[in-house]
Amino acid sequence: MGQPQDPRGNLVRPYAVTRGRTEPRRDIPIEAILVASQAAVQEARFAGHDKYRIAVLCEAKPQSLAELSAFTRQPLGVARVLVADMVADGLLSLHSAAPKKGFTERMDLLERVLSGLRKL
Amino acid sequence: MDFASSERAGAQPREITSAKIVIAGGFGVGKTTLVGAVSEIEPLTTEALMTSAGQGVDDASKVPGKETTTVAMDFGRITMADDLILYLFGTPGQTRFWFMWDELIRGAVGAAVLVDTRRIADAFAPLDYFENRHLPYIVALNCFDGAPRYEPDEVREALAIPPHVPLVMCDARHRESVKAVLVQVVEHAMATLVAEQSGGYPAVVG
Numbered sequence: 001m002g003q004p005q006d007p008r009g010n011l012v013r014p015y016a017v018t019r020g021r022t023e024p025r026r027d028i029p030i031e032a033i034l035v036a037s038q039a040a041v042q043e044a045r046f047a048g049h050d051k052y053r054i055a056v057l058c059e060a061k062p063q064s065l066a067e068l069s070a071f072t073r074q075p076l077g078v079a080r081v082l083v084a085d086m087v088a089d090g091l092l093s094l095h096s097a098a099p100k101k102g103f104t105e106r107m108d109l110l111e112r113v114l115s116g117l118r119k120l
Numbered sequence: 121m122d123f124a125s126s127e128r129a130g131a132q133p134r135e136i137t138s139a140k141i142v143i144a145g146g147f148g149v150g151k152t153t154l155v156g157a158v159s160e161i162e163p164l165t166t167e168a169l170m171t172s173a174g175q176g177v178d179d180a181s182k183v184p185g186k187e188t189t190t191v192a193m194d195f196g197r198i199t200m201a202d203d204l205i206l207y208l209f210g211t212p213g214q215t216r217f218w219f220m221w222d223e224l225i226r227g228a229v230g231a232a233v234l235v236d237t238r239r240i241a242d243a244f245a246p247l248d249y250f251e252n253r254h255l256p257y258i259v260a261l262n263c264f265d266g267a268p269r270y271e272p273d274e275v276r277e278a279l280a281i282p283p284h285v286p287l288v289m290c291d292a293r294h295r296e297s298v299k300a301v302l303v304q305v306v307e308h309a310m311a312t313l314v315a316e317q318s319g320g321y322p323a324v325v326g
Contacts, residue, residue: 014169029226029227030140030166030209030223030224031138031139031140031207031209031227032138033136033137033138033205035136062136062205064138064197064205064207066164066166066193066195066207066209067164067197069166069167070164070165070166070195071164075166075167075168075169075190076166076167076168076169077168077169079166095135095136095137095138096135096136096137096138099226099227103313103317106313107310107313107314109137109139109229110229110306110309110310110313111310112137112200112201112204113139113200113204113206113229113306114303114306114307114310116198116200116201116204116206117198117200117206117299117302117303117306118299118303119200120158120198120295120299
């Protein structure tokens with residue numbers, strides 16, 4: 001209130017943790033899996049609070065981009081920028097980032113999911 | 121492509137695969153209840169930022185001065201194996217947030233459109249959406265206690281659901297019932313894939 005209106009509106013604040021960057025270095029699907037090694041967690045200590053938190057979560061168990069967004073309470077777009085940086089910097093390894101292509105690959109995945117559901 | 125970074129991160133040698141199934145339907149139809157019935161975690165919420173115009177704002181610089189709002193998506197997780205995780209994503213209830221639906225269905229195994237028989241008209245928009253997308257989907261009637269029960273054929277006719285789209289009854293609160301819905305989604309996805317492969321099935325409906 002009373003402060004000069006930022007011409008970019010209130011979109012700016014959520015992206016402060018990415019220093020204003022809104023474009024991720026690479027596209028990462030919402031369900032892509034991220035994994036961090038113990039060594040990567042150590043390295044991430046110097047990468048800032050948010051990235052360190054993400055590394056710790058991904059060392060405990062593999063996490064999707066969606067989970068990282070939820071656990072860090074960052075909007076999806078913000079989490080995507082942070083995670084893409086960490087992948088580029090070697091702090092996270094990225095799994096399942098591309099949809100399965102081809103009949104056999106897709107059918108294999110469907111069969112595995114089906115058998116997983118039946119075992120629930 | 122990711123080899124160098126994977127090595128530095130000391131990744132597990134095995135690639136972990138994730139799959140997702142989308143749970144669509146109108147506001148308050150029980151999507152999060154359904155997800156929670158089978159998820160190994162309490163359903164989580166992720167939020168996307170958007171303008172009041174219903175436009176995605178991954179690039180905020182292109183929408184100066186627009187009012188923004190957040191659109192929430194609930195999701196759950198089923199770890200099926202060390203190297204296989206299934207995610208269930210509920211679509212945002214408001215169908216004006218189409219851009220978020222597009223992101224959710226990209227790469228999805230398939231979808232279930234959840235229908236509340238007390239508010240059947242709420243299903244029109246989600247059904248329209250899927251009819252124009254290349255994604256196998258089924259329709260699941262959520263049978264709330266005391267909800268008017270219709271014969272599946274009546275619902276199919278009322279909603280103009282094409283004959284090849286499976287329609288099932290379910291109770292979104294019950295694990296076994298939800299499991300059956302998800303099994304049906306995957307089986308339908310398999311049948312669609314096989315039919316596409318043999319060329320005898322319309323790839324895109326509508």
